[in-house]
Amino acid sequence: MAVAHHEREAPGLPLFGRAEVEAAAAPAPAGAPPEPVLDLEDIQGNILSGFNKDFQVLLLLRITDVPACKRWLRSIIPMIATAEEVQAFNQLFKSIRVRRGEGLIVRATWVNIAFSFDALKRLTSDANLFNDQSFKKGLAAQSAGLGDPTGPNDQGNPNHWVVGGRHNQADILLIVAGDTLGETLHGVARVEDTIYGFAPQGKLTSPGVQVIYKQSGAVQPSPNTGHEHFNFLDGVSQPGLRGRVSNAPNDWLTPRQNPNDENQGKPGQDLLWPGEFVFGYPGQDPNKKVEDPGPVKNGGPPWSKNGSFLVYRRLQQDLVGFNTFVLEQAAALGMDPERLGAKFVGRWKSGAPDMRAPQVDNPLMGNVDCANNNFDFQKATPPLPPLPPGAPPTCTDDIPNTNPAQQFDPAPADPTGALCPVAAHIRKSYPRDDTGNESDIQTHRLLRRGIPYGEPSLDDGSTTDDTGLVFLAYMTSIENQFEFVTKNWVNNSNFRDPDTGFDPILGQRAGTNRTRKFTFIDDDGNPQTITIPHDFVIPTGGGYFFSPSICALRHHISS
């Protein structure tokens, strides 16, 4: 099912046939707290719905003159895509693809914008009210604490970053996303016209901003569409979101599609209160049940409502180093290298999770979003009930009128990590029910919107040197979400258990000795420890940003 459009991250309903899906979706449980209506017209489009475009260009700008910058900002507000537009487009796109089998009939090029704390301080009078200390300090200042290399000659040291380092921090991040390279570049040219050709009264004037870096990203071509550059399918697991898109009682942003669990979107996709990702709505409470709303999340200034923090990390991937290491270690252990790779990530390259495809890959499952996320770690997952004959599918997918999730064996419990290592990337970065306090785990989630950049290495082992992931993630607490996951889980060799080891993909051991231990249980049940000699993922740029509401952009930031 190769598709040109990387639509995995969009949990939207099809526009046509929507009534059937809504009817089939479980209604809100009796007595459940009402879910807020999300202000989709005011929230930027990439946050909740996800652009899901095959091409993206980030433009990183520096402010050179505040009043001119405000004038320029006012001129580009009409270009900024809202969640309402992106949501409607994604639904239309999906419906057309389901019915006609082709996707690129409807197209759109989207633009979103975000600001650093320093920029907001210059553009507004009350940015100091932001609560998040990490946002205020910025990524470069936080880098060492995140385990990034600090040696004077280390490429990962922020002194050497291509953007966002100590000497080249960006004030503004613009994301331009499109369906084809040509359309995306056209979108970039339109934005650049507003900068280089800024002429509000017909007279060329300084726009008050300067482009300091341009980052392009692109989904890999078929057959690796949707795979990151180590070649594992990415964007499989995303949090589901509570909240409605209209006043109708069941008009949810994330449809409820698991007949076994009314608190999930697709099977295995736990629903979170939207305040985890957008300010001004209830979030999760670590001391209440996962389904109960926590307090309304407040960013600080009143205008932070409907906005979200955006973490950008430019992560270079050492493809040759990673692939060679996996081959060598697999040979030494007498293992299939694909199996060892799956132990590192917790999923096979196809996206099939170790938890449901324990010994061999299952590429069909990898592609079925109703199946590829339906697992926990401590608890076994019950099978989905069979559909009554003729009933509409409860978990809609790209294959209409079937429920392929039922073709696969349900996930067993795996408390020891015999199936999915406790240190595997997906288990470290989202331990699901592993710690006994699921409510707390759900306060550390990320809405990931990344895209690969650069050319993959060639089969002859040659490499382009600069290939990796444009990691983008939205959240309402950089401290408690992105930084917590990085410091307390991914880089913590004693999480979940003492001496578990590091996340083999992402984990960094701070300091000059960068070797990392990774432990797992092999298919004969024997514990194994691997020592990873150096980092395979190297930070080379980024920044902490705030993606404001349209209203804040118009009435506070640009006025």
Ligand code: HEM
């Ligand atoms: C080059 C760097 C990275 C690579 C190659 C990578 C790769 C992957 C892959 C292949 C998956 C599985 C697909 C999925 O579940 O969606 C995944 C999931 C995930 N990654 Fe990464 N990732 C990278 C960076 C990061 C960073 C920086 C973070 C956050 C600190 C992160 C957090 C996550 C999370 C939260 C999940 C989903 C886990 C789940 O919900 O089960 N990743 N990543």
